[in-house]
Amino acid sequence: MCFPATALGLSTAICLATLPSVALGSTGEQAAVTGLDTLVVTGTRTPRPVLDTPVRTEVVSREEMARTHARSLGDALENVPGIQLREIHGKPGESVSLQGLGGNQVLVLVDGLPVSASTGSTVDVTQLALTEVEHVEIVKGATSAQHGSAAMGGVINVITRDVQPGLSGMVQGDLGTYGDQNPSGRSVDAARRRGSARMDAGTDALRLRVAADRRETDGVDPDTSSWGQPADAVDRDQIDARAEWHPSPAGRFYLHGSRFQEDSESRYLRQLPGQQIRQRGVEDVRRDRVTAGGRWGWDNGAGIQINGMTERFRSDTLKHAGGTSFDDRRAKLDQDHVTLQADLPPVDNHFLQVGGDLRRETLSQTKDGISELEGTGGVSRGSDELYVQDDIFLGSTVELLLGLRFQDDSDFGSHTAGKANLRWHALRTADWHGTLRLGWGQGYRVPDLKERHYRFDHSQLGYVVLGNPDLEPEASDSYQLGWSMDWRQQAWFEVNLFHNRLRNLIQVDSGNATIRGDGVQEFRYANVDRAITQGVETVANVRVSPTLELNTGYTFTDTEDRESGRELTRQPRHQGRFGINWQTSDRIDVNLRARYQSSEQVDSEHDDSRSPGWTTVDVGMNLRATPRLHLFGGVDNVFDTQRDFGDPDDFRPVTGAFAYLGARYEFGGAH
Template sequence: MSYSSLVTQPPCRIKKTALLLLLTSSFAMADVTLDTVVVTATRSERRVDDTPVRTEVISRAEIEKTHARTLKDAIENIPGLQLREVHGKSGYELSLQGLSSDQVLVLIDGLPIAASTSSTVNLSQYLLSEVDHIEVIKGAASAQYGSSAMGGVINVITRRVKPGFSGSADASLGSYGAQNDSGKSWDAGLKHGQFQLEGGSEQWRARLSGDVLDDAGFGTKPENWSRQGDASKRQQYGAKLSWLPQAGDELWVEGSRYREDDVQRYQRYVPPRLLAQEKTEGIARDRFVAGAKTSFVNGMRVQAQLLDETYNSEGKEYSLGDLMSVRRFEQHLNHLTAQVDLPAWYSQLWQFGMDWRKENVSQSVNGVSEFLGSQKVSKESRELFVQNDIFFGDDWEVVLGLRVQDDSDFGTHAAPKIALRGNVWESGDWKGVLRASFGQGYRVPNLKERHFLFDHSSLGYMVLGNPNLKPESSNSWQLGGNLALSRKVSLDINAYFNQVKDLIQVDEINAVTSNGVSKFTYKNIARTETRGIETALDWRVSDQLNINTSYTYSLSKDLDSGKALTRRPENMARLGLDWEVLAGSTFTLRSRYQSAELIDSAKNAHSDAWMTTDIKFNQQINKNITAYIGIDNVQDTQRDFSNPNDFGPISGRFIYLGSRFAWGS
């Protein structure tokens, strides 16, 4: 009996065993590997093919065969996703469907992760030893995770601890060739290692994990002072303890500690000469989560999680070796979430929930606050959400949702959503699925946009907060479908249209330059829109060969000025190939293309198009050991660092080798 046919029966006609199977699926299905199970679309477990909201998944197998080390590495092959460097930081942020990282929620098991500078989540600051898979929702169709997710949701799902005992260890070395910091091509420019130990009984289970990524940085001319690639050492350690007193019930606590040390080296022109500059930054993130979930005999499920996270950084700037300034940033984030899933009631599944979030932030330079008029700023929000999942037979499903947000500074706002899924055609092994959704987005200005005096004079710019900013709001439409031939061919097409009111963006046109420092502020753009079409084709040519490709066309415009929005390329494409050359020998290729992008609308300046290709080879030595080698950016595509309008890839060709050892269940 199918999932949808089961829930369309009145309760009196559903057999007790089948009802329990359905309604405890959120606790049991995570162990099933026959079909990918996702949670982000509806905040409840569903097979990815059955979700009413289109969900893209990066599996653990994909992470391992592409040797991804950070969250940035793991998601860089998602169709239509754009990665950008975080200004003044060693890391990356993202853009989805023409909307920036401030408008995309990044979550760990459904809970937010602290953003550097209280704004953008740095994707390089999360390592992957604990990750099972990553789910991506595009557009504002998932009201369950916050109406502020105007551009979408990236939800990192950690591994479920299983009974028994198992573990894994992974180590690799890599070189930037002639650009190595040491100037010697065969030195190790990057070192990476990770481990995981887990296991226990049916009632008690535990996990320990660790991940270290030590990057010496690189320079196009290593003999010079400047380094185009920052040196960084990132460390992440985690532990989790779970108690499962009976089937369907679980209590758990988990904690993680992240540490990062960065060094940037550059030169600043002070007539009549260039002066050697250095910036160091030490980052600490401590994250603690406690959670509980239970299921009742009648099928009702209740779950709750509490997050406490601190994120601190200390940056020091030097000129000719002399300490010039010390910047300290402190952030404390608390988040409580709870939800109740009611038993199947005729053809409906009801869900109710709440979120409470509080954030405190302070930042100072040389002991003087960088907030306009205060030492510390804070904000608090309370949100309620409700969802009704309605099934019409085995073929059609409608999801209705509403989220109400009450913000401490901006009052109350309600954001609805609706999603439709239908099996519109089935013949033999062919199947056609239609998906359509509408969602409203709403995002209040973050603390950085409203209050920061963000002084990066050493890097040539300064950004001033604007306390008069208004909240952003959006209407997001998504319409698409999937045509599949069994498990051999799958074609996805999705069109999107986002109308954004009061989009918050740095005002680049009205920047003022004084003593070589450009001063910017934030502004609201009254009316903007992003629209485009995404296509993806997956073709399993044979049991040994799989090919996937995608193309995204996107347009973004300021409707008042008629000009395109900056840093949003019109065309992006992806190509992937996985070939099992021999039993246990796998060749993997991932290629990315991005067209030219507008950098300065006033001067009509563009950054050129670029393309990179990564190749990987994995060789299984025995059932426990796998050796691998990879070349990232085979073409050695790298930006012209003398051109401030070139935003192509930072790193050139990178070659590495490593091995993975896994044992146990």
């Protein structure tokens, strides 16, 4: 196979073995059946066409995000088969679950560098804007040997766009209404608004981008006559600036800075003996992030790259009631990360890669000026990690990828995790292409500082979650078996079996809550002795005609706590996705996205505590008014599927039907 120079970021191609040139693969919920050669990097840490990568990788393309009018990373992921977006209880956001593992076991990256846990111990994927995003890569199953701790359940890697020379960019805006659930009480009201802009400028060697995104929502209120409001009012701002230097085709360097700001307000009734008190909570979140790095390649196929990140995350919360303020809580989470990787020259069909990661993080939290972290002023941890990967090409159709990572954690000592992946192009004819993938990976995840020390105070909702400093690291063995088929790039089918054996899985111990004097329940994180998640994922895409494309996916997930014999909480057994793309004319296209999720266990101690299943349907339309002006609109959740807010075990969607209109104008060169 010959890797093109652009694929590996080198100045010349690298030929390892002779492989077919057709590159196909799953592209998330919307697979572009005629263009499945997207270069992906998450599974192997080197760019590879999505079908040729030995690690199963799903992609959400820029075209799919524009077609469905996605506003955040959460929107981009909601139509990917097998991904479950969970509402973060008590917060205006969502986390991601993959193959039966929750958000704290899924690693979220931006250009290969981690994002700090923004809410609780998980990343809120609704906070990440898409203004600069080229595509999103999803790898399911344990990848700790490749990406280190926190990648036990899988990796979501957001890939940003390259800065373009010349002058180009776009401006975009949209607004929408929740109808009679607008907090203003007016059915026709812009209860949710968004504006974004991006501009690229520069020469072939020096380039600069600035981008900005603002999203506002007034929340959702089914009963505007009451004080409480089930969906919070939230304003989110993100500003980015990126500079790139391309001294030659052999190398490139970059500096990227961003600031994210979130201001939210929640309203609720606090039940006290003999009375109800109106309370209001406000939270101010800020994330300042700077990344820098570069790569360089040589004619013999060798290459080196270094990337670094420093991130400062702040969360300040304050409660109000009866004209007074209380519970002034301030949290600070700082994270620094440096990664170095060397690609050695190919030798005898081997492509060897070695690298290392240095990670440091600190956490502090105060309430009314007094530390809440086990009587200390702050906690910190560090991790030094080394990894090696050997990509072996066995003839023209078989590839074996072997990896090993050594991790030395300041709090939990050393650990070694391995991985092995096999890709076999088993069928190649003029019409049919079939690929078999086998994968095994050891998962290993150190409990983060928030799980061990942080205090998640949701007392206004009747509970508090306390960190547990005695937590042990989680570990797993993940097995993947997949088969994909393509017919003339007009039809695509994929089936993947997975089996994850988990040890010391970290969950909130709902069976051992204590009741405070004010009636608030206190929970702690705890290790589950053993657990299993297993199932099957299927994806199918068919181009019926040049103007009509259908896609669908189904996921079955079976989970079990091996100690109690019960299923794990918040893990639906059945999920389905269905989509239609219909280009009705040269200027108009219509799309439909449907999502189904079966019921899920809510409380591990009570079998009858289940959240109902649900189905939602979104419809959207895009109109190319001119080559540069695009008008769009749609209705999300057409049939108004919504939870019963009086049932604490109901986790169906918070928001009902939402109608919106928008426009995007592009200028300059390629868009």
